[in-house]
Amino acid sequence: MMRAILLWSALPGGSRHHFGSEIDVSDAAHTPNGYEVDLTPAECDGMFKEFHDWITEESEHDRLFGFKRVFIPGRGKVQPEKWHLSHIPTAREIQKNFSEQHIRKLFEESDIACKSAILDCLPQLLEDYVYPYFI
Ligand SMILES: [Zn+2]
Numbered sequence: 001m002m003r004a005i006l007l008w009s010a011l012p013g014g015s016r017h018h019f020g021s022e023i024d025v026s027d028a029a030h031t032p033n034g035y036e037v038d039l040t041p042a043e044c045d046g047m048f049k050e051f052h053d054w055i056t057e058e059s060e061h062d063r064l065f066g067f068k069r070v071f072i073p074g075r076g077k078v079q080p081e082k083w084h085l086s087h088i089p090t091a092r093e094i095q096k097n098f099s100e101q102h103i104r105k106l107f108e109e110s111d112i113a114c115k116s117a118i119l120d121c122l123p124q125l126l127e128d129y130v131y132p133y134f135i
Helices: 002-006 040-043 050-062 090-097 100-108 115-120 123-130
Strands: 022-024 065-069 085-088
Touching: 002 123, 040 050, 050 065, 085 090, 085 100, 100 115, 115 123
Parallel strands: none
Antiparallel strands: 022 085, 065 085
């Protein structure tokens, strides 16, 4: 079950959003009045397709001012997230300070559910859900 959750939700302490270098984007110009954006693949391939195609094109030409998609198919075990952009130069600085030892200590000091299961497989969880996105 833990791995199913990690397909869509970050390992506590491992969320790139906590780096301060990440944003989730959608297209307000194509959002119907009253609609609440869910950030789903269906939205990316539906009402926001033109916007995400534009992001793809700009990224391929390195015209996103240092931002790139990190959750892409074939990289790690997190499901692809077209809406998630990372400011790579900033993320790289934060990544330098990320360590298994530090996150292990945070888990050891917490009362999180499944704590022993997380600690038992922490190196593999980081290899599958965190480190592949350190680009
Ligand atoms: Zn995100």
